[in-house]
Amino acid sequence: MSSSDIITYSYPESPYAFKMHSIISLCGIKNYRNVPVSRVLPRPALAAIGVNYRRIPVMAVGKDVFCDSQAIIDYLVSTSSNPNIIGNASSDYAMKLLGDTIFRAAVGAFLHKH
Numbered sequence: 628m629s630s631s632d633i634i635t636y637s638y639p640e641s642p643y644a645f646k647m648h649s650i651i652s653l654c655g656i657k658n659y660r661n662v663p664v665s666r667v668l669p670r671p672a673l674a675a676i677g678v679n680y681r682r683i684p685v686m687a688v689g690k691d692v693f694c695d696s697q698a699i700i701d702y703l704v705s706t707s708s709n710p711n712i713i714g715n716a717s718s719d720y721a722m723k724l725l726g727d728t729i730f731r732a733a734v735g736a737f738l739h740k741h
Contacts, residue, residue: 633659636673636685638666642734643696644684650700654707 633656637644651659664670668681678685680694686702693699704712 632689634687635659635661636664636670636687637661637683638664640666641683642730642737643682646730647684647686647696647699647703650703650712653712654703654709656703 662672664672678692686693686699693702
C-alpha cells in the first residue's frame with residue numbers, strides 16, 4: 628500500500644477522525660489525502676465514491692472503503708511497517724479496551740453537553 632493511495636473523509640470536530648488521523652501519524656504515513664466533509668448529510672464527496680454512510684470517518688484505499696473507525700485502525704496497524712505499534716500483548720489489549728471505554732465516555736459526555 629502506498630500512502631498516496633489512502634484518502635480519508637472527515638470533519639475537524641470528529642473525535643473518531645482525530646483518533647484515525649493519530650494512528651495514521653503513528654504509522655508514519657505522510658502522503659495521504661484528506662477530503663473535508665460536512666458534519667451533516669448530504670456529503671457529495673462520499674456519494675461520488677458510492678458511499679451513503681452517515682458516520683465519519685471513512686477511509687478509501689484503492690477500491691476498498693472502510694466505514695468504521697476501528698476497522699480503519701485495524702487495517703492501518705496490520706499494514707504498517709510496525710504492526711506492534713499499538714501492542715498485541717494481553718496487557719496491551721486490556722489498556723486498549725480501557726482507552727476505548729474512556730474515549731467513548733468522554734465523547735458521550737461532550738456530545739451530551741453540546
